[in-house]
Amino acid sequence: xxxxxxxxxxxxxxxxxxxxxxxxxxxxxxxxxxxxxxxxxxxxxxxxxxxxxxxxxxxxxxxxxxxxxxxxxxxxxxxxxxxxxxxxxxxxxxxxxxxxxxxxxxxxxxxxxxxxxxxxxxxxxxxxxxxxxxxxxxxxxxxxxxxxxxxxxxxxxxxxxxxxxxxxxxxxxxxxxxxxxxxxxxxxxxxxxxxxxxxxxxxxxxxxxxxxxxxxxxxxxxxxxxxxxxxxxxxxxxxxxxxxxxxxxxxxxxxxxxxxxxxxxxxxxxxxxxxxxxxxxxxxxxxxxxxxxxxxxxxxxxxxxxxxxxxx
Amino acid sequence: xxxxxxxxxxxxxxxxxxxxxxxxxxxxxxxxxxxxxxxxxxxxxxxxxxxxxxxxxxxxxxxxxxxxxxxxxxxxxxxxxxxxxxxxxxxxxxxxxxxxxxxxxxxxxxxxxxxxxxxxxxxxxxxxxxxxxxxxxxxxxxxxxxxxxxxxxxxxxxxxxxxxxxxxxxxxxxxxxxxxxxxxxxxxxxxxxxxxxxxxxxxxxxxxxxxxxxxxxxxxxxxxxxxxxxxxxxxxxxxxxxxxxxxxxxxxxxxxxxxxxxxxxxxxxxxxxxxxxxxxxxxxxxxxxxx
Numbered sequence: 311x312x313x314x315x316x317x318x319x320x321x322x323x324x325x326x327x328x329x330x331x332x333x334x335x336x337x338x339x340x341x342x343x344x345x346x347x348x349x350x351x352x353x354x355x356x357x358x359x360x361x362x363x364x365x366x367x368x369x370x371x372x373x374x375x376x377x378x379x380x381x382x383x384x385x386x387x388x389x390x391x392x393x394x395x396x397x398x399x400x401x402x403x404x405x406x407x408x409x410x411x412x413x414x415x416x417x418x419x420x421x422x423x424x425x426x427x428x429x430x431x432x433x434x435x436x437x438x439x440x441x442x443x444x445x446x447x448x449x450x451x452x453x454x455x456x457x458x459x460x461x462x463x464x465x466x467x468x469x470x471x472x473x474x475x476x477x478x479x480x481x482x483x484x485x486x487x488x489x490x491x492x493x494x495x496x497x498x499x500x501x502x503x504x505x506x507x508x509x510x511x512x513x514x515x516x517x518x519x520x521x522x523x524x525x526x527x528x529x530x531x532x533x534x535x536x537x538x539x540x541x542x543x544x545x546x547x548x549x550x551x552x553x554x555x556x557x558x559x560x561x562x563x564x565x566x567x568x569x570x571x572x573x574x575x576x577x578x579x580x581x582x583x584x585x586x587x588x589x590x591x592x593x594x595x596x597x598x599x600x601x602x603x604x605x606x607x608x609x610x611x612x613x614x615x616x617x618x619x620x621x622x
Numbered sequence: 623x624x625x626x627x628x629x630x631x632x633x634x635x636x637x638x639x640x641x642x643x644x645x646x647x648x649x650x651x652x653x654x655x656x657x658x659x660x661x662x663x664x665x666x667x668x669x670x671x672x673x674x675x676x677x678x679x680x681x682x683x684x685x686x687x688x689x690x691x692x693x694x695x696x697x698x699x700x701x702x703x704x705x706x707x708x709x710x711x712x713x714x715x716x717x718x719x720x721x722x723x724x725x726x727x728x729x730x731x732x733x734x735x736x737x738x739x740x741x742x743x744x745x746x747x748x749x750x751x752x753x754x755x756x757x758x759x760x761x762x763x764x765x766x767x768x769x770x771x772x773x774x775x776x777x778x779x780x781x782x783x784x785x786x787x788x789x790x791x792x793x794x795x796x797x798x799x800x801x802x803x804x805x806x807x808x809x810x811x812x813x814x815x816x817x818x819x820x821x822x823x824x825x826x827x828x829x830x831x832x833x834x835x836x837x838x839x840x841x842x843x844x845x846x847x848x849x850x851x852x853x854x855x856x857x858x859x860x861x862x863x864x865x866x867x868x869x870x871x872x873x874x875x876x877x878x879x880x881x882x883x884x885x886x887x888x889x890x891x892x893x894x895x896x897x898x899x900x901x902x903x904x905x906x907x908x909x910x911x912x913x
Contacts, residue, residue, distance in 0.1 A: 329735050329806055331816050336737045339816070343728035343747075343787055346720065350762065350784035351750055357761035368764065415656065423649050431899060432660055438895040438902065439888055440845035442863040446870045446884045447667045450877055457666050457682045464683060491659065496906065503907035552754035555847045559867055573756045577848075580760060589760055596757040603752055 355596070361589035368585040380590035389567055390591065393575040400486055400571075401550035408490045409546055412497035413539070417527070419498070420505045430502070434495035441492070445559030448488045449475065475561055478568035485569050489556060493549070497542045504538025505531070544606055551599050664888070671882030678878045693882035703886065705858065706865040709775065713850075713861060714843040716779035717786065718836045724783065725790035725835065726828070730820050732791070733798035734806060744795070750788035755781070755849050763852055773856035782843050790835045793905060797831040798824065834905035837898045844891060862887045 362381070365374040384390045415433060419426050436444065451457040452474035459471040474484040508531065516526045532539075554573035557563060563570035563578070570578075572595050579588035670678055671693050672686040697703050731737070732744050755762075762781055763772075771777030801824065809819045825832070847863045854860055860868065869883045895902065 329810060329816075331731075331735050331737070333737065335816055336731050336735060339727045339731040339820075340743065342724040343791070344743075346724055346780065346784040347747065347750065347787055349765070350781040351753060351758060351787075354758035354761035354765065355753060357764070358757060361760065368760075414652075418649055418653060421649060423646065423653065425653075429653055429657070430903075432657060434899075434903065435664075435892065435895065436660060438841060438845075438891050440847065440863045440866075440891065442845075442847050442866045443884050443888050443891075446866055446880060447663050449870070450670065450881060451663055451666060455679070460682055491663075499903050500907055548752065552756060554754075554756055559847070559870075573754070576756060576759075585760055592757040592760065596753065599752045599754070 358589045358592050358596075361586055362593045364586045366586040367583045369583075376586070380587050381594070383587065384590055384594060389570070390572070390575055392567055393563075393570040393572050396482055396569060397551055397553065397571050399482060400489065400553060401547055403483075403486045404489070404546045404550050405543060407486075408494055409497055409539070409542055411490065412494045412542070413501050415494070415498045416501035416505055417531075419502055430499070434499055436492045437495045439492070441555035442559050444488065444492050445556050448491070449560055452484055476565055478565055481561060481565065481569045485557060485560060488560060489553070492556065493546075497546065500542050500545075501535070501538055504535050508534050540606075544603070547602055547606070548599055551602065552595060667881050667885045667888065670878055671885045673878050675876050675878045678881070690878075693879050694886065697879075697883055697886055703865065703883070706860055706862045707890070709854075709859055710844055710861040710863075713775045713779050713782070714840045716775060717782045717843040718839040720779065720783035721786045721790050721839045722832060722836060725787050726794060726825065726832065727820065728787070729791045729794035729798055730824055731816075733795045734824075735816070744791070747788050747791045750785065751792075753785070755785055759848065759852060762849075766853060771853075773854055773859045775859070777853045778846070778850050778861075779843070781849060782846060783839075786839050786842065789838070793835060794828070794831055797828060801827055830901075830904075833898075834901045837894075837901040838905045841891070841894065841902060844894075862890075 361372070363375060363377060364372050365376045365379070366372050419430055419433075454473055454476065458474065462468065462470050472480055475481050512530050512534075513526055516530055521529075552573060553571045554577070557569060557571050557574055558577065561569045563574035572591060576588050576591040576595070579591060666682070669686055670682065672689045672691065673682075674690050677686060677690075728743075728747070732740055758781075766772050766777045766781075771780070805823060806819060809823060814823075845863060846861070847867070850861045850864050851867075854864060857868075866884055866887045870880045873879050
């Protein structure tokens with residue numbers, strides 16, 4: 311049996327079968343997209359790279375070239391290092407808690423329980439809410455003496471009340487909970503779609519052979535679900551590195567920077583008018599995302615190929 | 623011929639049936655807890671808007687007693703809220719109106735024709751998935767300042783459309799690919815130009831994927847925060863998320879008002895979700911699973 315790859319049959323359509331058109335026609339069709347993309351995506355990113363080599367406040371002429379100083383400064387800036395470490399903590403928690411949780415719920419919705427459709431709709435609902443709405447509502451729930459604390463009081467669990475968003479030791483984990491609340495439905499829906507594409511016969515055959523549900527999950531579902539899970543994990547990792555909106559609305563990175571991320575740090579520098587420094591930070595975020603993406607693609611791709619017996 | 627029963631009647635031992643029951647009970651229990659975790663915050667927000675601030679501080683848990691509608695009515699009667707609804711709508715529609723033609727034209731030639739650099743262009747667009755707006759935000763701000771698009775709906779819609787291109791092209795390409803080549807050959811023999819083929823054959827056949835992209839773009843734009851925060855300096859141009867954020871910081875002690883405002887901002891998104899659930903979920907999973 312061949313392990314499934316991520317390529318669709320359509321993608322392997324030979325180029326020779328496709329129509330041919332003059333270059334100018336191709337260019338005319340691409341023109342709107344290329345213009346938009348060039349002006350508002352590519353050009354700003356190149357500019358970011360350029361600004362990152364200058365000490366610049368955004369108003370004066372761009373003439374104080376400082377080389378890699380901004381990057382060195384970020385590396386030795388404890389506030390930036392803290393922000394980076396917060397991104398990493400959220401990333402690790404997302405990979406090891408949020409995605410497995412989403413997988414569990416996807417399995418649940420893929421089983422024969424009643425009301426699956428309505429449960430899927432409701433589980434996904436937080437994803438359509440804006441980060442701002444999510445952040446503001448949770449801030450109200452988690453504020454001192456808010457809904458959660460009073461709820462805990464009401465059931466006699468007074469000892470469990472905390473300053474959920476004001477305690478520097480706790481705030482990052484509270485934020486992670488809010489992030490998961492908003493995004494688990496997204497991962498769940500992706501994984502569920504992957505589950506529904508798996509051929510039923512394998513599980514039926516396994517259950518006839520007396521495999522337990524755990525064995526059937528471990529040796530059939532999980533390997534076949536590999537490509538889908540990797541997409542989910544990848545998006546989760548990139549999301550963790552680029553985290554901004556939800557954090558900014560909920561805590562502004564505080565208290566005393568205990569929940570800052572690279573992006574909130576960047577915005578702080580921007581507001582201080584440190585355009586060069588902020589640009590360097592944005593390049594670091596992009597660079598990290600790119601490295602992760604390339605590395606991930608290599609490793610994930612290798613594993614998919616190993617399944618086919620072509621490698622190793 | 624003898625009729626053989628294909629499926630022997632299932633014989634379940636009582637212990638197996640009990641185990642199944644326990645298993646199912648656990649599943650329902652988990653589903654129930656997750657459901658609570660989602661519904662409680664939303665209900666809290668809706669009900670919170672019906673309380674006075676006093677009530678909210680003293681007893682945020684039960685039903686409002688008495689129900690007060692003044693938070694909601696005062697917001698609904700203010701011009702500010704409606705202005706923000708209009709601004710958000712205008713920007714969302716503008717973004718979709720730009721993404722759809724630009725992305726579909728590019729995806730069309732990439733999917734249907736062979737030319738040099740085809741994969742390169744596709745790769746360039748997919749690379750865009752890795753660019754968060756945050757990376758480009760400073761130069762973007764400077765560009766928009768130079769061309770005078772700060773505090774202008776276009777200043778948000780144009781970059782949003784540009785950053786929406788990658789996912790739109792990624793979702794559209796396989797869809798365009800799946801349309802039979804014979805159709806294109808026949809059209810070409812009949813002297814149909816690529817533009818004509820795109821307009822009269824591809825687009826009508828691709829309505830599902832076009833509506834998916836439209837819906838995803840609109841939802842993304844409706845929820846966007848970072849870009850509008852920087853670009854829309856004039857308070858009159860603020861979108862709904864900016865409005866919610868402003869109210870929550872300006873009236874940070876009037877919890878009930880903040881919750882009412884948040885609830886009202888939530889409603890359009892939830893209604894839209896109820897209508898377009900199929901497109902939203904279908905689009906996201908198409909991008910992730912089929913590629």
